[in-house]
Amino acid sequence: MTDVDRVPSWPELILLMCFGESEEPSFTGVVEVDDRYEDEDTGEGAPRRLLRVHKSGPRYRVETLDGELVHIQGADRGWTFHPGSDTPGLIKIDDEYTGHSYDYAIARPNPTRWRGNDFTTPTGPAVSTTYLGRAAWQVEIAPPPHKPVSITLVIDAATGMQLRWGSDEFGDVFRWTDIDHGVELADDLFTWDGPFHFAYSDPDELPDDIQEMVERGDAERREKVAALQLPDISVRLSASPEVFNVGDDGSFHAMFDLSGYLVVERRPHSTGAWEDDDPRGYEMWTDGPWDWRMRLSDEIDPEQLDAIRGQLARLS
Incomplete structure (x- = not known):
């Protein structure tokens, strides 16, 4: 576990965020996200929304507080749901991010996230703090040259989970409002056995079992077309x-x-x-x-x- 009596360096915090130091406990929580960051050019979308998250290791399930599914992330694939549709898009899991505003709050970042100068460099050492009753580290992240203010990052001292990312001037991109660690979560929370459509950019990226299903479906369709004459x-x-x-x-x-x-x-x-x-x-x-x-x-x-x-x- 992280020694909270010693201030970790920034490289140490990056390793903690990206990989953790021990098995990550499962949890259920609520995160507030700012959806305007999904389209920085227009700012369109609901300014803020609360999402309920169930997470077990790299797997997670995102829902609205009313129980409407938003995303399911399994071990090797994910399903993204769109409002009003019960048929999600199946996506490949080749990295931790699905392109949504809640990604950085839930998934561990890739170390390459901290390259360059776009909110990647702290202004000073981390400061010990407490967030939702848990020991945490707070770091001020310097802005890139084209942005006006720094960002406050709060990191769980034990798990490396990012608990808050935002600024007092412009608000939070995300912040957790409730977390219950150590809960038991059923495996069926992290899979989907209903209908779906493919959201893969490359058919060769399909998991083997899905590829076999597609090939069977194509063969059945060819037989039906031939039977029509x-x-x-x-x-x-x-x-x-x-x-x-x-x-x-x-x-x-x-x-x-x-x-x-x-x-x-x-x-x-x-x-x-x-x-x-x-x-x-x-x-x-x-x-x-x-x-x-x-x-x-x-x-x-x-x-x-x-x-x-x-x-x-x-x-x-």
Whole structure:
């Protein structure tokens, strides 16, 4: 444990914040964050909000005080929820940060966080203090040249957890308002078994089990598409010329854009409306057990509708 009778150096505090000195106790707490820091250019977003956090080692779960999920961080993946949606985005865990205002309050920082001059250098030695009843170290962090004031950083002396980051002039980026250490937290708090979408920038980064699930889904989809036996559709396209150059001798350079398209949908016959509320015009009909609807691009003459329907008839 950290010797609170001896003032640690700044490099020692960085090691404490990044790695700790012993097994990190699990805890449940409430953190106040300033969401304006998610968009420094516009300052948009709710100025402040309180979030309940359950944390066990590197895993954590973030909720609103009403119990609405915000983020779940597992051992090797995370799920980020957006307001009003029950389907989170699955993200890779390649570092501790998910791009949200609460990251620095919850996750241990990477040592590279303290490179450069953007609030990385203390103005003096740490000062012993108490925060939420726990021994802590308070450090004033010098601003970079383009910012006006220093930042106060409060660090838990035992765990290295960042307890407050802010200034009296501009308020806190985050500060913990309640922490209950040593609570037992169930493993299912840190996983999600419901539907999700992929928020990965690179599909190769998917965990092995998720990659296998994606490949199975792709194979099943290919089988379903093959079973449909959709025919090739032949249509006549029309386009007006776009003339780029014309010479006095009758020479010219022109383009005819024939990039037409056809949107076709089929569903089992129903008296209800189609699921989406698309305001664009569709040709709709029923043939046997199926309802159909079709939309043509401007390049396709609507007089071809019957011919196109005839080519699709064998699917009914």
